[in-house]
Amino acid sequence: MIHQYKNNGFNIVLDVNSGMVHVVDELVYDMIALYDAADKDKAMDLESAKADIRHKNENHFISEAKKEEIKKEILKRYSQSCYKELFSEKANEADVLEAINDGFSDIEELIGDGSLFTEDIYETYIKDFKARSTVVKALCLHIAHDCNLACRYCFAEEGEYHGRRALMSYDIGKQALDFLIQNSGNRRNLEVDFFGGEPLMNFDVVKQLVAYGREQEKIYNKNFRFTLTTNGIWLTDEIMEFANKEMSNVVLSIDGRKEVNDLMRPSRNGKGSYDVIVPKFIKFAESRKQTNYYVRGTFTHNNLDFSEDVKHLAELGFKQISVEPVVAADGESYAIREEDIEKIYEEYDKLARYMIESKKEGKDFNFFHFMIDLSGGPCVAKRLSGCGSGTEYLAVTPWGDLYPCHQFVGEDEFLLGNVYDGVKQTALREEFKCCNVYSKDKCRECYAKFYCSGGCAANSFKFHGSINDAYDIGCQLQRKRVECAIMLKAAEAAEE
Known part of the structure; x- marks a missing residue:
């Protein structure tokens, strides 16, 4: 899965599953979008996909015929004036074709390196992680x-x-x-x-x-x-x-x-x-x-x-x-x-x-909300499973009752136990334990899932009556904040 957007003069491509961020020129930005569409079309054709597999990541390579279609589309989009704007005053169609071929080489090199169009390998992993004993x-x-x-x-x-x-x-x-x-x-x-x-x-x-x-x-x-x-x-x-x-x-x-x-x-x-x-x-x-x-x-x-x-x-x-x-x-x-x-x-x-x-x-x-670590940060399990409310993190009332977090305090159905007897509602604790981006349909295909961890369970409950949903306005704002945070990193890199 990739996410493309433009912000403050930067053309940004986020490879969601690897976390890699690519800042590219206008031409390659458009090529990646067309490549992505062609890749999705190919994925629907199993025989074509089998024919194109050459090594571990190359199942995302597209056929020469698809490349020709992309070339034609790019040339159609870019007029003579665009050649000059993007390249030089003397640029012509041959220069654009050369740039397109270079673009294909760059795209496929990134695919081969595992930093573009990567697979989501974490769903099974997070299930195993969530099954572990917690403290x-x-x-x-x-x-x-x-x-x-x-x-x-x-x-x-x-x-x-x-x-x-x-x-x-x-x-x-x-x-x-x-x-x-x-x-x-x-x-x-x-x-x-x-x-x-x-x-x-x-x-x-x-x-x-x-x-x-x-x-x-x-x-x-x-x-x-x-x-x-x-x-x-x-x-x-x-x-x-x-x-x-x-x-x-x-x-x-x-x-x-x-x-x-x-x-x-x-x-x-x-x-x-x-x-x-x-x-x-x-x-x-x-x-x-x-x-x-x-x-x-x-x-x-x-x-x-x-x-x-x-x-x-x-x-x-x-x-x-x-x-x-x-x-x-x-x-x-x-x-x-x-x-x-x-x-x-x-x-x-x-x-x-x-x-x-x-x-x-x-x-x-x-x-x-703009603080983001693209080179390290929390482990994958933490980024997929969230704050740990209800399991690793609990709220305690003045009289010693235990709740999943401060925002659930006073909601009787979320009373877990007390500090003397411990957690008694173990089924509820298990429900929180299993809450992650793969338990929420809205999160599975969201490009921000590795950054928000599925959002706040309390907000989900307040707006949808379930901790395995998501607060929709919050999601929209979170996605925008992720875009701005990544753009700031791009600007920082450009300045350096």
């Missing part, structure tokens, strides 16, 4: 089901998660860490995110649990990686100092420009939060040397020009930025709608171009 390696501790803000889009209902306000006790948190250690097998590195509501409303317990975790990691040869997500209202110098010592990563919630942030993230008395949190966040980011944190915002139908919010955060000096689309029911006034998609695409393109220019000026920053 719990990460917990999202809902340290506070309460909040000092009243964000309009909050899926947690101002921190209450369809239930009651509560703060996690030290005893429940301690048992959660014990549960994690006991169910982590031989895995040494474990992750714990202090989440809410607003976790700083229960900061004393956060400190106690970190201290307990540090004691236990010495006893059990474990290494806790603690993280914190905060809206910043109660952030103090003391908390910053503690976080810089103990928290591997900190997420700072802000939506961008003052008017945007204050519309959607007011306090309970209706006042905006921007003026309170921005000086603290700037100080905090600098104290962490602009690493191991990110400012995280949400854009909605109310600010479809969200690239301006990213720019605003970058201009404030933040180097690690995430501004993500809201996920909300269709009836909400702030929900992203189908008619918003094209505008959002334009904003992602605009943001990508801004990032290129910023880097040239020495003002570069990371945008979370």
Whole structure:
């Protein structure tokens, strides 16, 4: 499977199954599209396919007759003026034919190398991978089901998660860490995110649990990686100092420009939060040397020009930025709608171009959704199976109940067990365990499947009632983000 697109002057060809990215000229770009169509036609003709097989990848080579058809089509598309534009003032049809023949040689060399038109070999592999025994390696501790803000889009209902306000006790948190250690097998590195509501409303317990975790990691040869997500209202110098010592990563919630942030993230008395949190966040980011944190915002139908919010955060000096689309029911006034998609695409393109220019000026920053590793990154199994919610990653409520992740908390049918008795709904855990890009029809033929891992199970459930579906608007935006991320890598390579 290949995916072709044009972005910011680059002609990009992604070979989906190998992950190889090719930046080509206009002529070869068109040739590959015609070659792909001819290859698909040939695949329907088994006898022709058998006749063309010469070595392991050459089942994707096409016949000389098909090549002649492509040559004719290319010559028909490219007028005399195009020859001059693509080649030189003196170019003629013979020059184009030579370039076409060179193009065929390049295409077939890439096929032979296993970097173009490669086969999907992972479906059987992922089934075997998912059948293995799993361990719990990460917990999202809902340290506070309460909040000092009243964000309009909050899926947690101002921190209450369809239930009651509560703060996690030290005893429940301690048992959660014990549960994690006991169910982590031989895995040494474990992750714990202090989440809410607003976790700083229960900061004393956060400190106690970190201290307990540090004691236990010495006893059990474990290494806790603690993280914190905060809206910043109660952030103090003391908390910053503690976080810089103990928290591997900190997420700072802000939506961008003052008017945007204050519309959607007011306090309970209706006042905006921007003026309170921005000086603290700037100080905090600098104290962490602009690493191991990110400012995280949400854009909605109310600010479809969200690239301006990213720019605003970058201009404030933040180097690690995430501004993500809201996920909300269709009836909400702030929900992203189908008619918003094209505008959002334009904003992602605009943001990508801004990032290129910023880097040239020495003002570069990371945008979370454009961060992509084309040479390494997560293993194939991880990229195909997702975040591990319901199996390797669990959320813990203030009273110790276990859910597949923070977005399922409060949904009774997804209650897995508790930190004292462990996971009791093993059938549900198995369902999550088997969730991957091959269990979702929408993912099988999607070029972004190796980058999004099938999307969010919670969003799938909210919109389709099944964790093995996909949130359609989210898919469209994810595909666009992948295109922009790859284009940025192409621009970086071109600059180098």
